[in-house]
Amino acid sequence: MTKQKILLHVNRATQELEAAPNRLLLEALREDLGLTGTKCGCDDSSCGACTVLVNGRPAMSCLMLAASYQDAEITTIEGLAPGKTRLSELASLQRAFAECGGVQCGFCTPGLILTTCSLLEKTPHPTDAEINEALSGNLCRCTGYTQILESVRRAIELMEKESAGEVVRP
Amino acid sequence: MSLPAFKLVRPRSLDEALEALLRYGPEAQIVAGGTDLIPSMKQRLFEPRVLLDVKGLGELNYIRFNPEAGLELGALATITEISESALIAREFPVLHQAAASIASPLLRNLGTLGGNLCLDTRCLYYNQSAFWRESLGGCLKKDGHICHVAPGGNFCWAAYSGDCAPALLALEATVQLAGPRGNREIPLAEFYVNDGMVRLRKAQDEILIGVRVPARNAGFEGIYQKLRIRKSIDYPLAGVAAVMRKDSGGICREARIALTAVNPAPRLLPKAEALIGKEFSAGLVDEIAHEAIRTAKPLTTSASSPEYRRRMIRIFVRRALEDLWLGRRPRDGGAKKDLLSN
Amino acid sequence: MSAGSIPNSPVGSRVPMVDSFEKVTGAGKYADDLVLPGTLVGKILHSPHAHARIRRLDASRAGQLPGVFAVVTGKETPVKYGILPIGHDERIFADDKVRYIGDNVAGVAAESAEIAEEALRRIRVEYEILPAHLDLEKSMRAESNLIHDGRPHNIEKEYHHHFGDVEAGFKAADLVRFDRFDCAEVTHAALEPHSTLASFDDDGKLTVWSSTQVPYYLMKTLAATLEMPEENVRVIKPLVGGGFGGKSEVIPLELAAAVLARKAGRPVKITYTREEVFYAHRGRPRTIVELKTGVRRDGRLTAVEGRVIQDGGAFCGYGPVTMLYSGQLLNALYDIPNVKYDGYRVLTNKPACGAMRGHGTVNVRYAFETHLDMIAAGLGIDPAEIRRRNLLKPPCVTINGLRILSYGYPECLERVAEASNWSEKRGKLPFGKGIGIAGSHYVSGAANPIIRSDQPHSTVNLELDGEGTATILTGASEIGQGSDTVQAQIVAHELGIALDRVKIVAADTARTPIDLGSYSSRVTFMAGNAALAAAREAKRQILNAAATYFDVPAERLVLEDGRIFEAGNRAKALPLAQAVLLAAKPETVLRATGSYSTPAEARGGKYKGAGVGPSPAYSYSAQVAEVSVDVETGQVTVERIYAAHDCGKAINPLTVEGQVEGSVWMGLGQALEEEMVWKNGRLMNAGLLEYRSASTLDSPEIRPILVESADPEGPLGAKEAGEGSLAAVIPAVANAIYDAVGVWMTTLPITPERILKALEEKQRRTGS
Numbered sequence A: 001m002t003k004q005k006i007l008l009h010v011n012r013a014t015q016e017l018e019a020a021p022n023r024l025l026l027e028a029l030r031e032d033l034g035l036t037g038t039k040c041g042c043d044d045s046s047c048g049a050c051t052v053l054v055n056g057r058p059a060m061s062c063l064m065l066a067a068s069y070q071d072a073e074i075t076t077i078e079g080l081a082p083g084k085t086r087l088s089e090l091a092s093l094q095r096a097f098a099e100c101g102g103v104q105c106g107f108c109t110p111g112l113i114l115t116t117c118s119l120l121e122k123t124p125h126p127t128d129a130e131i132n133e134a135l136s137g138n139l140c141r142c143t144g145y146t147q148i149l150e151s152v153r154r155a156i157e158l159m160e161k162e163s164a165g166e167v168v169r170p
Numbered sequence B: 001m002s003l004p005a006f007k008l009v010r011p012r013s014l015d016e017a018l019e020a021l022l023r024y025g026p027e028a029q030i031v032a033g034g035t036d037l038i039p040s041m042k043q044r045l046f047e048p049r050v051l052l053d054v055k056g057l058g059e060l061n062y063i064r065f066n067p068e069a070g071l072e073l074g075a076l077a078t079i080t081e082i083s084e085s086a087l088i089a090r091e092f093p094v095l096h097q098a099a100a101s102i103a104s105p106l107l108r109n110l111g112t113l114g115g116n117l118c119l120d121t122r123c124l125y126y127n128q129s130a131f132w133r134e135s136l137g138g139c140l141k142k143d144g145h146i147c148h149v150a151p152g153g154n155f156c157w158a159a160y161s162g163d164c165a166p167a168l169l170a171l172e173a174t175v176q177l178a179g180p181r182g183n184r185e186i187p188l189a190e191f192y193v194n195d196g197m198v199r200l201r202k203a204q205d206e207i208l209i210g211v212r213v214p215a216r217n218a219g220f221e222g223i224y225q226k227l228r229i230r231k232s233i234d235y236p237l238a239g240v241a242a243v244m245r246k247d248s249g250g251i252c253r254e255a256r257i258a259l260t261a262v263n264p265a266p267r268l269l270p271k272a273e274a275l276i277g278k279e280f281s282a283g284l285v286d287e288i289a290h291e292a293i294r295t296a297k298p299l300t301t302s303a304s305s306p307e308y309r310r311r312m313i314r315i316f317v318r319r320a321l322e323d324l325w326l327g328r329r330p331r332d333g334g335a336k337k338d339l340l341s342n
Numbered sequence C: 001m002s003a004g005s006i007p008n009s010p011v012g013s014r015v016p017m018v019d020s021f022e023k024v025t026g027a028g029k030y031a032d033d034l035v036l037p038g039t040l041v042g043k044i045l046h047s048p049h050a051h052a053r054i055r056r057l058d059a060s061r062a063g064q065l066p067g068v069f070a071v072v073t074g075k076e077t078p079v080k081y082g083i084l085p086i087g088h089d090e091r092i093f094a095d096d097k098v099r100y101i102g103d104n105v106a107g108v109a110a111e112s113a114e115i116a117e118e119a120l121r122r123i124r125v126e127y128e129i130l131p132a133h134l135d136l137e138k139s140m141r142a143e144s145n146l147i148h149d150g151r152p153h154n155i156e157k158e159y160h161h162h163f164g165d166v167e168a169g170f171k172a173a174d175l176v177r178f179d180r181f182d183c184a185e186v187t188h189a190a191l192e193p194h195s196t197l198a199s200f201d202d203d204g205k206l207t208v209w210s211s212t213q214v215p216y217y218l219m220k221t222l223a224a225t226l227e228m229p230e231e232n233v234r235v236i237k238p239l240v241g242g243g244f245g246g247k248s249e250v251i252p253l254e255l256a257a258a259v260l261a262r263k264a265g266r267p268v269k270i271t272y273t274r275e276e277v278f279y280a281h282r283g284r285p286r287t288i289v290e291l292k293t294g295v296r297r298d299g300r301l302t303a304v305e306g307r308v309i310q311d312g313g314a315f316c317g318y319g320p321v322t323m324l325y326s327g328q329l330l331n332a333l334y335d336i337p338n339v340k341y342d343g344y345r346v347l348t349n350k351p352a353c354g355a356m357r358g359h360g361t362v363n364v365r366y367a368f369e370t371h372l373d374m375i376a377a378g379l380g381i382d383p384a385e386i387r388r389r390n391l392l393k394p395p396c397v398t399i400n401g402l403r404i405l406s407y408g409y410p411e412c413l414e415r416v417a418e419a420s421n422w423s424e425k426r427g428k429l430p431f432g433k434g435i436g437i438a439g440s441h442y443v444s445g446a447a448n449p450i451i452r453s454d455q456p457h458s459t460v461n462l463e464l465d466g467e468g469t470a471t472i473l474t475g476a477s478e479i480g481q482g483s484d485t486v487q488a489q490i491v492a493h494e495l496g497i498a499l500d501r502v503k504i505v506a507a508d509t510a511r512t513p514i515d516l517g518s519y520s521s522r523v524t525f526m527a528g529n530a531a532l533a534a535a536r537e538a539k540r541q542i543l544n545a546a547a548t549y550f551d552v553p554a555e556r557l558v559l560e561d562g563r564i565f566e567a568g569n570r571a572k573a574l575p576l577a578q579a580v581l582l583a584a585k586p587e588t589v590l591r592a593t594g595s596y597s598t599p600a601e602a603r604g605g606k607y608k609g610a611g612v613g614p615s616p617a618y619s620y621s622a623q624v625a626e627v628s629v630d631v632e633t634g635q636v637t638v639e640r641i642y643a644a645h646d647c648g649k650a651i652n653p654l655t656v657e658g659q660v661e662g663s664v665w666m667g668l669g670q671a672l673e674e675e676m677v678w679k680n681g682r683l684m685n686a687g688l689l690e691y692r693s694a695s696t697l698d699s700p701e702i703r704p705i706l707v708e709s710a711d712p713e714g715p716l717g718a719k720e721a722g723e724g725s726l727a728a729v730i731p732a733v734a735n736a737i738y739d740a741v742g743v744w745m746t747t748l749p750i751t752p753e754r755i756l757k758a759l760e761e762k763q764r765r766t767g768s
């Protein structure tokens, strides 16, 4: 199959790659752009490990054609903390996942963090029910979700403190 | 898992899209959100030579209401947009609940109404990998000659498993199709063919452009009940959409009930007419609920047994009618409320 | 020693996992994230038949395809292997027979996935189809077309144990009850599909990066099957996206990638599709459990007789170990004087089963704890009370030879009863609502290794440098459970340094000392003890050097907050970094080693099969489930789970709670919805859409309660936390359903349809 030039707007930068039209966004990110933080957990689009933000909304990159999303703003997990090297420098959301046990094996984590990120953007003070609803397309096989819920609650708390001007460091 | 090779065509207007359909003929297939088609292409259920990506047709993405035309929904409106529409939640609650119950938030962000209505039928022997299906010699619907669900028969029982269609059937929606021979609008009920292989009364070169719900159906009380094993992600194993309008004396003035995921097509329940002009009675409700299982003819196409799915249809119809008539809120086991919109 | 007495110690505090930065930023690398220049894509040809003889195999056309660099078939892979020395019945690619749909027939390595797939299509295989053995109970009576030579009636292994005298026990009983339970097959479904990257260097040395829980066994198996010396094989475990036992044996792709890489002369990566993960499986077998139990009127158990049949699939795998755990832990939660066990591991033409979280104990525990509630109901005794009346009295040795030192089970029972308000609720909730209790236990590492030897189970090397940084070299495998973190915490605690001064290099067979792997919940106990020993050894050397410096006896010195001083005189302190250099002289790096071997007393009895089951320590769990049941739809909603777990000492309460919650949650999946569905040897749900792992909306609140019984041999008192909680939740739910609607659920999963059927049967029986 002939390759074509594809331009993707990923993490606020424009990236050019050569790929055939059947290249999935997931494959383009992982294999062409080396953004391996986006994971592949299934083949039937049911797990959410491949979640990226498309114009701010979480979506599954395993069923998106890279060539079809050249006009969209794509955010991957790598886009949330560029250039950071330690936990204490990270944004509240990522820190909260680490501090509250929202991460075990970490394979679901990029997807869950991106989905949460989009939720909190739209709804800064969600109820537990709203959190569970928003995360219900991202499967985690390790945590049983209790500590994920706690992580999101903690992130909200940290973000509130931050916006109130308090410096919160672990 | 990778996709088969194809040529990607991305029209920028409906005319361009129709032209492409004409040019490539049966080799072309439409893709919108891709949430149904792409996983199926990975399984090699479809290997179109040309993929016509209609997402660029901005003209087909709208949700609008006016007292003449009624509710108009573009084929490219996403399921999230439908489930988050305050107007739909208020005036067409059954559609709101159905849309909010679809798949998961991630999939609703990509999935479109058009794709949802044109959803392929599903069966445990069909929605499998190429390796899996080959090891069994295929099935009636794809690459084979035998139906594994009803061996000996030559009818495909794969079930239509979309959620919006029953809600829209109950709201008397029509679908608008555009094709090389012009546009046409037909009742949604006539859009479906109760055959797991034929599925739709739509020509290969036609595009579904939108749906219209008559204005007179705005404000109908409605309930959508859905059987699934998980409360997210899963396709429906059985679904019931019911709407009702009562007068101030509690007499049912209008009611419609539609079923999904238990037949190759979503179906309106003919017997619902018997409710009209009646007062609430448990006996009548039971009778209609019992009648519903005559319309529901599931076979072992999904994880739950046909017996259980029919039983649930009966319970759902009864509960929906009771709740609508007696003005109760939908209970657990039905579709969840969309939390983001209220 | 009480860990709490050391100021600023990370032990006992809720610290984030040491690798969490990599995980929350997406920077961490899992096997499939790795690439080497020139890496080829490997793909495997699978059998479409459940049982067939390979008459002819022609792969020549695959090799001719441009872009294909290697094609390997069974002829080139003659060496048999298996995780147990007594079960070497697998080959990288099938020789003469295929034994399940999905069995491995050949492999190719090509420039792209498309080419590799095309190459697979060009391989021609002629099969002679054999009758397949698909039903467990029929398979064990089969006479012909057996699955393996030397396994009459397709029985892989059977065990028959008798301790005490069960007939006498039944005679002494006031009530003898018999029940049969049937548990469906379930699988790990770790979110990361297996992936392996294999590469040979110019000297013929092999390096393999793989999603494994057992790098050491993988290294040995690679060496054996590729017929290479072990020193030429290096296995590195990158981040692993969950294991739960599914990566605790050598999985075919790990060897296939290596043989393909050798033949192609280029690195080869194989990543399974999700469907292939289901064919590689090694999960919990379908299990039939029959229990006969005698009990006196006061609730004291007098005897138990268990018959367990497991559907092991086509290969041995860990099968005999699973069978033995089922028998050995059947009785050992309670004090039961007479015990008999008959276990049968049966071969069928399906993917092999193996070890899955709670290995061997889960189905039997579900059966026993439900059966115990049935008995309690028959006697009119409260279910919590009947458990209290049959407790062990440690320290003790159970009738089958398991040494029990710490036993937090009584406290677990009390704590969950209290937290859930048990006595106010049991039997008193309205119809449709119910509450149930159950217990479970698990080993903290197998006392005897898979391959018998006298080498330590775990060795940890420690290096301290002149900056005061400690580097742990450990073979233990972090798979998301917190293995690296717990070792780092122990070392930081012992050396009195901050956690971020501890680095860890783990699971690289060329660099790190031997550890047997992440299975049987052994890491905290065994690698933790080795890490503790290494840190103590380092500390001894440091204090000795400091003693010379201060000119006081070493015993009078305190090491705290990175400084050494004489007790009571903080003012005059020697920085740790300096003391390290003094101790290391003439080197600049101080080295210490610690290792762990199980004490002889913990290794169990002498009878056949006695080696499996014994552990240096056991964890305990008691749980209460609150459920509601919709009697019309049969749908069960679990409202809440209270889970008390005796982990000895919570070195990191955050991760211990995470393990308990994760285990309980996984058990709930098995209780209510998970099941591998088979039709004629074909898996109907080989994907995550149809194999249903619960979403947030299906997951109830889980309230963990940590019980710390301080095991005398555990590192700082710690025991296992990652598996023991899984089993109890299943019977707790089943027992709660009985409390809610009066039916006993004896088949897993407890689907709405099964609830309705049970309710209908009850109605027929009672006419109400």
Ligand SMILES: Cc1cc2nc3c(=O)[nH]c(=O)nc-3n(C[C@H](O)[C@H](O)[C@H](O)COP(=O)(O)OP(=O)(O)OC[C@H]3O[C@@H](n4cnc5c(N)ncnc54)[C@H](O)[C@@H]3O)c2cc1C
Binding pocket: A044, A045, A046, B029, B030, B031, B032, B033, B034, B035, B036, B037, B038, B039, B054, B075, B079, B101, B102, B103, B104, B107, B108, B110, B111, B112, B113, B114, B115, B116, B117, B118, B119, B120, B161, B162, B163, B164, B206, B207, B208, B209, B233, B234, B235, B236, C689
């Ligand atoms: C894990 C999972 C769970 C799901 N659960 C549910 C569920 O619970 N309920 C449910 O209803 N659906 C479910 N779906 C299916 C799907 O996500 C939705 O139905 C979605 O709305 C489909 O829309 P789409 O735009 O993605 O369709 P596409 O995949 O783009 O298209 C589907 C079909 O419709 C055709 N098509 C699309 N648009 C048009 C058009 N304008 N004119 C003509 N033909 C067209 C395509 O050619 C294709 O055959 C699920 C999917 C997945 C992967």
Ligand code: FES
Binding pocket: A039, A040, A041, A042, A043, A044, A045, A046, A047, A048, A049, A050, A051, A060, A061, A062, A063
């Ligand atoms: S990889 Fe599982 S949903 Fe995309």
Ligand code: FES
Binding pocket: A102, A103, A104, A105, A106, A107, A108, A109, A139, A140, A141, A142, A143, C191, C241, C242, C480
């Ligand atoms: S942390 Fe392992 S899948 Fe979520």
